[in-house]
């Protein structure tokens with residue numbers, strides 16, 4: 001799928017699941033539980049051992065399903081981004097700013113989302129061509145910061161991650177975020193292999209996002 005369609009799908013879905021697995025198989029199970037609950041944009045983080053295998057498996061499985069978008073997270077450098085792209089990742093998320101990662105993603109026309117918590121960081125990311133700017137850690141910023149950034153920079157496309165829950169997801173969207181990223185509160189059941197709990201939590205996120213947009 002081309003980059004515009006990936007970005008449009010993320011905007012429509014309103015949420016990216018941040019999946020940190022114990023290993024590739026565990027990450028795949030967590031991702032499948034999210035997808036079953038209706039959260040279909042999946043960020044597989046490179047803190048998971050052999051994360052690239054999970055990216056490959058899920059990218060191949062959902063290659064013909066345009067509602068499921070598989071991407072990579074915790075991408076700290078261009079080498080990791082290239083590995084993720086070769087395995088099928090359709091978007092790249094970083095917790096911070098790395099110019100080489102953004103340049104590489106542009107080379108392959110893959111959506112790229114660097115992280116920052118400052119206004120200067122937002123401007124630097126926009127100037128480098130970030131498609132979405134991740135506000136991380138979101139719990140330290142809060143939805144008020146989104147409104148504040150959009151004062152001087154109404155054109156900034158922002159997405160928080162860190163501390164996003166079904167209870168506060170709507171506040172982030174109402175503050176002007178294009179989507180939210182949710183890890184711990186979405187996938188905590190997976191710590192005990194309770195994947196049904198992950199599916200239930202995914203449904204709660206979908207309900208919260210639908211409610212915020214109606």
Ligand SMILES: O=C(O)C(=O)C[C@H](O)[C@H](O)COP(=O)(O)O
Nearest residue numbers: 073074095161162163182183184
């Ligand atoms: O490392 C990255 O690239 C990340 O994407 C960081 C994640 O956004 C947060 O770890 C998610 O935070 P929680 O939802 O509070 O678990």
